[in-house]
Amino acid sequence: MTPAARVRCDLIVGARPNFVKAAPVARQLLAAADRWAPRLVHTGQHYDINLSGLFFDQLGIRPDLNLEVGSGTHAVQTARIMVALDAAFDADAPALVIVFGDVNSTVAAALVAAKRGIAVAHVEAGLRSFDRAMPEEVNRIVTDSLSDLLFLTEASAQEHLRAEGVDRAKMHFVGNTMIDTLLRHVGEVRDRRVWAERGLEHKDYIVVTLHRPSNVDDPERLDAIVGAVVRLSRETPVVFPVHPRTRRRLEERGHWSALERTPGLRLADPLGYFEFIGLVDGARAVLTDSGGIQEEALVLEVPCVTLRTTTERPVTISCGGNVLVGDDPEAGLAALRAIVRDGGDRPSSSRPHGWDGRAAERILAVLDEWSLRRGDSLPAAR
Numbered sequence: 001m002t003p004a005a006r007v008r009c010d011l012i013v014g015a016r017p018n019f020v021k022a023a024p025v026a027r028q029l030l031a032a033a034d035r036w037a038p039r040l041v042h043t044g045q046h047y048d049i050n051l052s053g054l055f056f057d058q059l060g061i062r063p064d065l066n067l068e069v070g071s072g073t074h075a076v077q078t079a080r081i082m083v084a085l086d087a088a089f090d091a092d093a094p095a096l097v098i099v100f101g102d103v104n105s106t107v108a109a110a111l112v113a114a115k116r117g118i119a120v121a122h123v124e125a126g127l128r129s130f131d132r133a134m135p136e137e138v139n140r141i142v143t144d145s146l147s148d149l150l151f152l153t154e155a156s157a158q159e160h161l162r163a164e165g166v167d168r169a170k171m172h173f174v175g176n177t178m179i180d181t182l183l184r185h186v187g188e189v190r191d192r193r194v195w196a197e198r199g200l201e202h203k204d205y206i207v208v209t210l211h212r213p214s215n216v217d218d219p220e221r222l223d224a225i226v227g228a229v230v231r232l233s234r235e236t237p238v239v240f241p242v243h244p245r246t247r248r249r250l251e252e253r254g255h256w257s258a259l260e261r262t263p264g265l266r267l268a269d270p271l272g273y274f275e276f277i278g279l280v281d282g283a284r285a286v287l288t289d290s291g292g293i294q295e296e297a298l299v300l301e302v303p304c305v306t307l308r309t310t311t312e313r314p315v316t317i318s319c320g321g322n323v324l325v326g327d328d329p330e331a332g333l334a335a336l337r338a339i340v341r342d343g344g345d346r347p348s349s350s351r352p353h354g355w356d357g358r359a360a361e362r363i364l365a366v367l368d369e370w371s372l373r374r375g376d377s378l379p380a381a382r
């Protein structure tokens with residue numbers, strides 16, 4: 001192929017987990033500059049330095065365009081991304097848009113692209129929690145239904161898409177690009193001994209992260225979670241990097257200064273990717289309501305306790321690395337106590353198929369094949 005036939009494609013990212021999933025795909029496309037002309041577009045959904053800029057620096061990627069949409073209600077944020085992206089496509093329309101995960105930026109970009117007749121590829125397609133009260137579930141369903149290429153991370157995704165009647169030809173099991181990033185950096189991260197920098201003992205502390213609206217926006221639930229975390233920190237040191245939404249809720253409810261004074265509990269600002277992965281890697285266990293952390297903990301072989309009633313990532317459970325404790329913080333506390341009590345005996349976890357650090361390579365192979373098939377019908381890069 002001549003350089004003139006390079007395919008213009010946009011990778012759309014907006015929030016922390018997107019950056020981690022997109023970095024290896026961006027790298028593959030940049031290395032295939034004879035065939036691809038990628039542009040990395042940051043919607044600006046996350047804008048704090050700790051949630052955004054630091055991630056780009058550490059992952060070695062740089063947005064070519066920042067739409068700076070910021071925060072808002074779901075409707076406002078999604079609409080702002082759509083309007084800004086539409087204008088960006090007016091100026092320079094790609095032949096393909098690649099979206100990641102399940103955040104508002106994902107669904108907004110898929111909608112704009114689909115309405116303009118631009119092909120959509122969804123990385124991490126087919127995951128389902130079957131809980132439509134989760135904004136991410138709505139984002140996943142809509143994005144998948146608009147996508148031409150569906151890149152799957154685990155077997156359950158294929159079952160869900162088949163049950164929804166999706167054409168099998170669109171589905172490509174490629175593995176997990178979030179794990180590509182983890183495996184790329186875990187060596188250098190381990191060398192930093194992040195736990196030691198924070199005065200913690202290896203495998204003798206628990207990392208807590210909570211940011212889902214279902215956990216932190218309900219005041220009574222938040223009270224119960226705070227009670228459980230405080231009791232946990234009396235038994236085992238706890239590190240709690242606090243998402244801005246969670247911090248605001250804790251302050252509104254009057255918990256923040258009491259938590260700051262709780263011995264055994266270390267509150268932290270949101271951490272960079274290296275610091276966070278390093279901290280999880282050195283931990284005895286993790287208590288979380290995040291999606292991606294369930295997967296990262298599995299690969300790092302750190303037992304994960306998930307404070308949710310559902311998970312869209314059931315392979316983390318079947319592989320033995322994750323337990324769902326529902327919405328009862330006391331059940332989370334009991335599960336963590338059991339893990340700590342069991343001393344060095346980790347649950348025997350296995351790594352899911354395709355979580356081998358090469359998912360983005362497989363994505364590039366599919367994209368090359370797709371662009372060859374589409375041939376002359378694709379607008380080329382200018």
Ligand code: UD1
Pocket residue numbers: 015016017045046047048049051052071072077102103104105135136211244245290291
């Ligand atoms: C978003 C994703 C969620 C993902 C999470 C990862 C959606 C619907 N949710 O949730 O799936 O797990 O990112 O972190 O897309 N804020 C800041 N600084 C920022 C960004 C946000 O202070 O840089 C505060 C704002 O008050 C904002 C709130 O956090 O209103 C929520 O941010 P938002 O991007 O709407 O959702 P997240 O909770 O971060």
